[in-house]
Amino acid sequence: MDYINTIATKNAPIHNAIQIIKQLPITEKLIHMYKRSSKNELLFIGTATFITLYNLSAYLKVKRQKLNSPPTVPYSLPLFGHNLYMMFMPSKFLDWCNERYGEIYNLNLQGKTMTITNGKLGEEAMKANAEDLSLDHGIVRDVLHLDYVFDETILDIGMTVNPAVARMALPNSKMPMYVAGIQSGLENACRALLNEKTTAVQNPSPFFQNFVAYMSVPGLIGDEFALNIEVIESFASFTGDVIKNVPLFMAVPTFLHKYILPFVQSAKKHESVMLKHVAPVVIERREKMRLAEEAGKEHGLVENFLQGLVEFEQTDENGVRTHCSAEQLSRAVLLVAFASVHTTSMNLSFSIYWLLARPDLMERLVEEIERILPGDTPVSATALAEMKFLNNFTREVLRQGGDSIANGKKAMRDFTFSNGYQVPQGRIVASSVRQMNFGDNSIRNSVEEMNPDMSLNKTSTTPARDFVSFGAGKHLCPGRFFAVQEIQMTLVYLIKNYDIKTVSGKRPQPICHIAGYMVINSEEPLVFTRKH
Ligand code: HEM
Ligand SMILES: *[C@@H]1O[C@H](CO)[C@@H](O)[C@H](O)[C@H]1NC(C)=O
Ligand SMILES: *[C@@H]1O[C@H](CO)[C@@H](O)[C@H](O)[C@H]1NC(C)=O
Ligand SMILES: *[C@@H]1O[C@H](CO)[C@@H](O)[C@H](O)[C@H]1NC(C)=O
Numbered sequence: 001m002d003y004i005n006t007i008a009t010k011n012a013p014i015h016n017a018i019q020i021i022k023q024l025p026i027t028e029k030l031i032h033m034y035k036r037s038s039k040n041e042l043l044f045i046g047t048a049t050f051i052t053l054y055n056l057s058a059y060l061k062v063k064r065q066k067l068n069s070p071p072t073v074p075y076s077l078p079l080f081g082h083n084l085y086m087m088f089m090p091s092k093f094l095d096w097c098n099e100r101y102g103e104i105y106n107l108n109l110q111g112k113t114m115t116i117t118n119g120k121l122g123e124e125a126m127k128a129n130a131e132d133l134s135l136d137h138g139i140v141r142d143v144l145h146l147d148y149v150f151d152e153t154i155l156d157i158g159m160t161v162n163p164a165v166a167r168m169a170l171p172n173s174k175m176p177m178y179v180a181g182i183q184s185g186l187e188n189a190c191r192a193l194l195n196e197k198t199t200a201v202q203n204p205s206p207f208f209q210n211f212v213a214y215m216s217v218p219g220l221i222g223d224e225f226a227l228n229i230e231v232i233e234s235f236a237s238f239t240g241d242v243i244k245n246v247p248l249f250m251a252v253p254t255f256l257h258k259y260i261l262p263f264v265q266s267a268k269k270h271e272s273v274m275l276k277h278v279a280p281v282v283i284e285r286r287e288k289m290r291l292a293e294e295a296g297k298e299h300g301l302v303e304n305f306l307q308g309l310v311e312f313e314q315t316d317e318n319g320v321r322t323h324c325s326a327e328q329l330s331r332a333v334l335l336v337a338f339a340s341v342h343t344t345s346m347n348l349s350f351s352i353y354w355l356l357a358r359p360d361l362m363e364r365l366v367e368e369i370e371r372i373l374p375g376d377t378p379v380s381a382t383a384l385a386e387m388k389f390l391n392n393f394t395r396e397v398l399r400q401g402g403d404s405i406a407n408g409k410k411a412m413r414d415f416t417f418s419n420g421y422q423v424p425q426g427r428i429v430a431s432s433v434r435q436m437n438f439g440d441n442s443i444r445n446s447v448e449e450m451n452p453d454m455s456l457n458k459t460s461t462t463p464a465r466d467f468v469s470f471g472a473g474k475h476l477c478p479g480r481f482f483a484v485q486e487i488q489m490t491l492v493y494l495i496k497n498y499d500i501k502t503v504s505g506k507r508p509q510p511i512c513h514i515a516g517y518m519v520i521n522s523e524e525p526l527v528f529t530r531k532h
Contacts, residue, residue, distance in 0.1 A: 067414060067422040070115055072106040073097050081108030083515070090404055090516035091441035098435060104421050109405075110250070115423050116405060118432035123465075124417055125429050127473030130159070131412055133429055135475070138410035142428075144242055145249050146338075148257070149267045150331060157324055158335035161312055166336070166478035169308035172461065175481050176381040177303070181219035182489050183379065188226060189214035190497070194528050200503055201526045208345040208521070209236040215486055216340060221306040221333060224281060231277050234270040238334055239342040241267045274330035278306070282326035285310050306333060336479075344483045348490055349521040351397050353510035355491075356502060356526075357447050362495075364389050364452075369492055384488050392452035394484055395460035395467065400450060400510075402433035402469045404441055404517040436468045447510065460484050499529040 076082055085093040086109065094116075097105055103121040106113050117125045125133060136159050141147045147155060170178075189211045193199070201207045213236035218226040225231045245264045252260055285301055289310075292299035301307055309329045313321045324332065355362040368389045373379060384390070408430045415429070416422045423429060434441050444450060458464065461480045463472055470477040477483075494500065502508050503525040512520050 067424055068420055070104040070106055070421045070423070071101050072108075072113070073101065076108040081111065083109060086405075086516040088516065090513070091445055094404055094432065094435065094441045094517075098432070098440075104417060104419070112428065114405075114408065115427055115429045116432055117417075117429060118435045121417050121419065121421075122431040122436050122468070123472055125409065125431050126407060126468060126471055126475070128409070128415070130475075132415050133409035134412050135407060135409045137412065138408045138428055142410060143246060143250075143408070145245070145257070146242065146335075148261060149242070149271070150335070154328060154331045154335070157328060157332045161309065161314075161324065162332055162336055162339075163475070163478055165305060165308035165312050169303065169305045170479055170482045172481045174303070175485050178219045178482065178485065179379065179381055179489070181223065181304075182215055182486055183493075184223075185215035185218045185226065186211070186486075186490055186493055190493070194498065194530070196530075198527060198529045201528065202503075204349060204523055204526055205345075205521060206236070206240075207526075208349045209240065209341055211490070212236070212341050212345040212348060212486065213337075215490065216337075216344070216482075219482065220304060220336065220340070221278065222281065222302065222304055225277065228277055230273045234273040234334070235337040235341055238267060238270045239338050241270070242338065243342075270334055271331060274334055275327060278330040278333055279326040282306070282310055282329050286326075305336060309333070340479050340483065344486055346519075346521050347398060347401050347483070348487045350401050350510055351394070351487055351491055352494070352500065352526070353508045353522045353524070354393075354397055354400075354450060355495075356500065357507050357510050358450065361393060361450075361452065365393065365491070366495060369495055373492060373496075379489055379492055381485070384485065384492075387488070387492075388457060389452065390488055390491065391460050392455040392457065394488060395455040395458060396450060396452045398460060398469045398484075399437040399467055400444070401519055402437050403519050404432060404434045405430045406433045406518075407431045407471065431468070433468055437466055439466070447507075450510075494528075497531055499531060501527050501529075503527050 073082065075085075077084065082093070086107075097107070097116070098118060103119040104115065104117050106115050108114075130136060136155070140155070140159075146158075150158070192214060193201075193207060193210060210232070213232045217228070217232055217235055221231075244266070248260065248264060249257060285299075285307065288301065289299045301310075306329070309324070309332060311323075313323050315321055355365065368387050372383050372386050377383070408428045411423050411425050411427045411429060413425050414422055415425075415427075432441075438444060444454070458467070461470075461484050463470055463476055470480045506524075508522045508524040510522060512522055514520050
């Protein structure tokens with residue numbers, strides 16, 4: 001802090017910034033943060049500050065470009081940029097920026113200039129073509145470095161074939177077909193993870209990831225994998241293994257990455273698992289399809305995401321129909337695990353913690369379950385559709401689960417927004433998801449204010465101006481029907497069969513944050529007691 005004071009006295013805007021920071025109960029917050037921070041989070045925050053050092057020179061020699069740039073929010077601190085405001089007063093700070101600068105402005109975050117959009121321009125950023133603003137380049141490569149795990153062909157399949165197949169295999173109209181697979185998957189999950197009369201779950205994140213992996217595997221890739229522990233384990237932990245390396249990749253300059261790669265290849269082992277188990281099944285299914293075609297019969301294979309990949313054909317420049325090899329498809333399956341398991345498990349976890357934090361909501365849900373699915377009545381897509389409270393609740397959970405700043409996309413060329421503002425090639429353009437969902441970052445920000453009735457009966461899979469959690473436009477998440485069905489079926493099953501409490505007996509904080517603007521789930525240990 002001494003260091004900051006020294007610069008502050010010499011520089012008026014920075015002086016103002018320090019005044020703001022001084023008004024924050026910062027010491028208290030730092031201690032609180034330190035106490036509850038995971039090693040990863042501290043590493044992340046340290047890193048965000050640290051990489052700023054590398055980029056300092058970039059600040060000093062900002063290139064004069066003839067672009068009509070959005071305003072840069074003042075009070076950016078040397079080294080810290082706007083990170084401190086985001087860490088300690090994210091909602092207030094963002095609301096202040098939004099009020100003052102409207103739908104587009106620049107912040108210095110994580111050591112670089114980022115353009116933040118909301119409102120109509122936020123939608124434009126979400127809906128932009130990948131040739132203009134690319135999530136693939138903004139996050140998949142530059143942050144997650146999936147390009148170190150997969151070669152270009154696989155990433156390309158992940159970005160083009162996977163979404164197309166997901167749209168064909170997982171539309172709303174086919175959801176009734178997936179009920180049985182999800183149900184048997186979630187029962188397997190309970191048998192594997194909650195088999196005792198009482199199970200204490202000390203580490204909720206891996207628990208929910210495993211749970212969702214058990215539940216997703218039969219529906220997404222087929223019943224033959226329903227109890228394949230290696231495949232389930234890879235589905236569950238692939239994303240985490242990739243994310244784990246992010247702070248390291250951020251801290252180390254890109255040109256040195258090749259030297260650390262040999263030490264951080266835990267994500268690679270999941271590739272071998274898929275090659276070992278999924279590839280032979282693809283070959284087997286193709287053989288069955290060939291024989292059936294020769295015999296002029298239906299192949300009778302169950303439709304699911306993997307089957308969609310198996311059947312997917314592309315026509316190349318010469319009009320020849322080609323399909324991806326079994327090895328390529330096995331790797332592509334991992335990319336779907338990547339897109340689906342973490343997102344679903346985190347939001348499932350939010351749902352459970354919201355219900356524990358708000359007994360009034362739990363009571364309303366229990367009442368609805370007992371009314372619509374009494375006793376042993378099997379769950380069905382029709383029953384789920386009748387559960388209006390569950391729908392109101394899911395939509396509000398998903399809205400609440402949006403990051404304040406998310407969907408960082410990289411400008412692949414200079415990009416002009418409809419209001420004339422321009423961003424240079426290479427710039428990361430992010431959307432203020434929470435602000436778009438609620439109109440303001442401070443609205444319904446406390447546990448008491450979470451309010452399912454604000455969903456106004458709108459379905460939790462239908463995007464809207466005020467519901468951009470699944471994205472918008474042509475990149476809208478194609479897995480949303482499947483994800484919502486999984487979350488809802490899990491809530492129904494768990495509430496019917498288990499008593500769930502926090503181990504501490506305390507009311508949990510359902511949503512926690514990393515670096516102030518990224519949501520993560522609570523790590524409060526849970527105890528599940530079987531009812532019968
Ligand atoms: C609660 C769970 C989920 C959330 C919150 C979520 C969120 C999102 C978001 C925000 C995007 C848009 C990214 C962009 O703007 O480019 C997206 C895309 C995608 N999601 Fe999901 N997702 C979830 C579950 C799933 C599941 C279960 C699957 C597959 C089975 C899936 C597959 C995909 C794919 C393939 C894309 C790329 C779409 C494209 O580029 O056209 N997601 N998801
Ligand atoms: C939870 O869902 C919301 C909305 O659907 C999404 O924006 C968010 O990224 C998800 N959270 C996580 C941590 O995946
Ligand atoms: C869902 O929310 C709407 C208001 O948004 C309310 O009228 C309706 O009663 C709610 N449904 C249930 C079952 O709570
Ligand atoms: C939502 O639906 C319920 C009936 O299911 C109805 O009583 C209520 O008025 C509706 N609320 C809104 C805001 O549309």
